[in-house]
Amino acid sequence: MADRQEGRLSRPARNRPGSRLALAFAAGAVALWATNALVGKTLLASHPVSLVQCLQFCGATMVFALIRLIGAAREPAMPRHAGLVAALAPFVVGFVGLVGTMILQYVAFASMSVIEANLVAYTWPLMVAAAVIAFENPQRPTVLGLAAALGFAGVVLVISGGRGHSWFQGNLVGYLAAFGSALCMAFYSILVGRLAVSADRLLLPSSLIGVAVTLLWCIHDGATLPAAADLALGLYLGAGPMGLGYYFWSRALKLEDRGKVAVIAYLTPIASTLLLVLSGERLTMTAIAGAILVIGSCIAVGVERSEAENHV
Numbered sequence: 001m002a003d004r005q006e007g008r009l010s011r012p013a014r015n016r017p018g019s020r021l022a023l024a025f026a027a028g029a030v031a032l033w034a035t036n037a038l039v040g041k042t043l044l045a046s047h048p049v050s051l052v053q054c055l056q057f058c059g060a061t062m063v064f065a066l067i068r069l070i071g072a073a074r075e076p077a078m079p080r081h082a083g084l085v086a087a088l089a090p091f092v093v094g095f096v097g098l099v100g101t102m103i104l105q106y107v108a109f110a111s112m113s114v115i116e117a118n119l120v121a122y123t124w125p126l127m128v129a130a131a132v133i134a135f136e137n138p139q140r141p142t143v144l145g146l147a148a149a150l151g152f153a154g155v156v157l158v159i160s161g162g163r164g165h166s167w168f169q170g171n172l173v174g175y176l177a178a179f180g181s182a183l184c185m186a187f188y189s190i191l192v193g194r195l196a197v198s199a200d201r202l203l204l205p206s207s208l209i210g211v212a213v214t215l216l217w218c219i220h221d222g223a224t225l226p227a228a229a230d231l232a233l234g235l236y237l238g239a240g241p242m243g244l245g246y247y248f249w250s251r252a253l254k255l256e257d258r259g260k261v262a263v264i265a266y267l268t269p270i271a272s273t274l275l276l277v278l279s280g281e282r283l284t285m286t287a288i289a290g291a292i293l294v295i296g297s298c299i300a301v302g303v304e305r306s307e308a309e310n311h312v
Helices: 002-033 036-044 049-074 084-111 114-121 124-135 141-161 172-194 199-221 228-255 260-265 268-278 285-310
Strands: none
Touching: 002 228, 002 260, 002 268, 036 049, 036 084, 036 114, 036 228, 036 268, 049 084, 049 199, 049 228, 084 114, 084 172, 084 199, 084 228, 114 141, 114 172, 114 268, 114 285, 124 141, 124 172, 141 285, 172 228, 199 228, 268 285
């Protein structure tokens, strides 16, 4: 009995350095993600979405390649007898999580109000909560379900009240793309921590595919190379929010499986929405109420999951 109690008491102490590192990685990801919508909005004002995305994937590829080059020598090779499913799973998770999330998010940014698209796209924590309720038998499913339902009610208010009092004043394609982006990020967040593959090995192939796809898209649109300042902003979107942001978030999820990092990640819509408002974006009172519900429910879901998992 004493040994068991000692084991229970010592386990948090052993995990504490990893938990602190995970929280640091998560905070870094959130700080970078918070700038994504604002910088993206700036570039989309004068450039097609295809060019912005191409620059973004180029910047991310450079970051992932550099991280891969530095860490390749320390990473064990994948066993040769690994099955086809085991070999394809990291590719699918990386492709959906990176390429799917970012392309759909920027299609939404280009099709509707950026501040509304940003709020809808950041409902992915609520989608993760719904998956937890459905598949993981949480301790308090009613609390999680209520928080998620309030968040989705907030999305309804954002959509219906973002510009006036009629439904879907923005582009329907934009709303669908924003929801699709959220689904892709939820899928990635649920599965990435369960893969025994380093974040750079997971994301580099997907970013290369993203470069190829968006380059063809640029050629189709007849896009031309932007001025130096916009080129730097586009590469920052790739190296910062996409490259280091995804890498930090993936590392955090692999280091900490108790849900604590989720609380920090759910602060992203607060920071990004605040930056957009400071830049001149506006919401009606109805949409503001919806935004409060979305952000508040995200934080509530994160806190509930963290507290519940800490008692396991």
